[in-house]
Structure formats: C-alpha cells, structure tokens
Amino acid sequence: MRFVPRFNDGQEYSEALGKIVCVGRNYSDHAKELNNPVPREPLLFIKPSTSAVSLDAPIEAPFSRGDVHFETELALLIGKTLSGVDEDEAQRAVIGIGVALDLTLRDVQSRLKENGHPWEIAKGFDGSCPLSSFLRVDRVPNWNALAFCLTIDGELRQQGEGSEMLFPVPTLLSEISRHFTLLPGDVVLTGTPAGVGLLPRGATLEFSLTGGLEVATTVVE
Numbered sequence: 001m002r003f004v005p006r007f008n009d010g011q012e013y014s015e016a017l018g019k020i021v022c023v024g025r026n027y028s029d030h031a032k033e034l035n036n037p038v039p040r041e042p043l044l045f046i047k048p049s050t051s052a053v054s055l056d057a058p059i060e061a062p063f064s065r066g067d068v069h070f071e072t073e074l075a076l077l078i079g080k081t082l083s084g085v086d087e088d089e090a091q092r093a094v095i096g097i098g099v100a101l102d103l104t105l106r107d108v109q110s111r112l113k114e115n116g117h118p119w120e121i122a123k124g125f126d127g128s129c130p131l132s133s134f135l136r137v138d139r140v141p142n143w144n145a146l147a148f149c150l151t152i153d154g155e156l157r158q159q160g161e162g163s164e165m166l167f168p169v170p171t172l173l174s175e176i177s178r179h180f181t182l183l184p185g186d187v188v189l190t191g192t193p194a195g196v197g198l199l200p201r202g203a204t205l206e207f208s209l210t211g212g213l214e215v216a217t218t219v220v221e
C-alpha cells in the first residue's frame with residue numbers, strides 16, 4: 001500500500017509519497033555529539049517510500065536489531081518537479097511543512113560505517129520514517145524562524161530552528177536537485193539537532209512545530 005501525504009486539514013495530497021531525501025549532520029551541535037566532522041557539502045541519503053508511516057499511529061520499531069535512535073527533523077513536502085534549480089525556484093516548490101522521525105538502527109549503522117559499507121538497512125527499513133501531516137505553505141515562509149521540538153514523557157529532548165541549519169532550506173533543496181530530481185510527493189528531511197537518543201519503549205512522544213502543528217504518539221512496548 002502506498003503512503004499518501006496528508007495536510008493537517010485532513011485532505012490528502014494528490015500524489016502518493018515518493019522518495020524521502022535526507023541530510024546528515026545539518027546542525028553542527030549534532031555532528032559534534034556523534035564526533036563527526038562538520039561537512040562542506042550536504043551529506044545526502046535516501047529512505048524509500050516504504051519507510052514512511054503515519055506519526056499519528058503508535059511507533060513500532062525493530063528493537064531486536066539493536067539500539068534504535070530517534071532523530072527529530074523538519075519535513076518538507078515537494079509539490080513541483082525540481083532538477084538543477086536555483087535556491088529561489090527550489091524553495092517555491094515546497095507545499096507543506098511537517099515533522100518526521102528519522103529512526104536509525106545505531107548499532108547496525110556503526111558496524112556498517114566501520115567497514116565502509118552503505119548504511120541503508122540502518123536508515124531505510126520499513127517504518128523508519130514516521131511522518132506527521134503537513135501544514136500548507138501558501139507563500140515562501142521565513143525558513144530561519146521555523147522551530148520544532150520533541151518532548152518524551154513531558155521532558156524536552158530536542159529542539160531545532162531553521163536558523164541553526166548548516167545548509168538552510170533553499171540551499172539544501174537546490175543542492176539536492178543537482179543530484180536527484182525531486183518530484184511532487186517527494187519529502188525532504190532537513191537533519192536533526194542535538195539530543196538524539198534511544199527510543200524508549202512505552203514512552204509518549206509529543207512534537208510541535210511553528211504554525212500550530214502538534215502531534216502526539218506512543219512507542220509500542
């Protein structure tokens with residue numbers, strides 16, 4: 001079954017979700033917490049459409065495969081075809097803004113990285129991308145002012161702001177479009193701020209995003 005992105009007024013987008021293009025280390029404080037150098041160009045990877053699930057449903061994760069980490073990220077829904085475009089054109093193609101979790105099998109990823117192997121199975125497994133509904137974007141917003149946060153069982157664990165991104169949204173989208181054509185229904189995850197950690201079983205996760213998006217979910221035991 002194909003995942004169809006939804007707006008927060010309940011309406012479904014006309015296209016099924018395509019690929020999810022993600023960026024690693026887009027906040028310097030997160031790069032530091034994992035002892036990674038700050039990159040000069042965006043470190044891109046892709047989660048398949050089959051990794052997407054609704055953030056409204058309880059989160060199921062493959063705990064039997066080792067540590068599962070949460071990474072809270074700003075998610076952008078793309079509404080136009082973008083290939084080799086400049087920053088201005090790129091940012092005008094965003095039609096929705098939401099939040100997502102980039103769930104990561106950290107033990108599996110570390111092992112693969114040590115061996116210089118690709119880490120898709122640590123990042124792109126089924127259910128690895130819980131996605132919220134999207135706030136509609138009618139005009140180009142102030143990307144720098146976009147702020148989001150995650151609380152777990154009432155405790156603030158992650159907060160991020162557009163102004164802290166090493167590659168701000170327009171730059172990031174333009175850069176992505178030089179490597180991968182973005183299509184309507186594709187989603188871009190913009191990287192995680194510091195504070196990533198173990199996804200706790202049975203916990204309640206609450207997300208909020210500037211503009212009034214609030215989502216709460218639980219992690220299955």
Ligand code: ZN
Binds near residue numbers: 102191
């Ligand atoms: Zn991430």
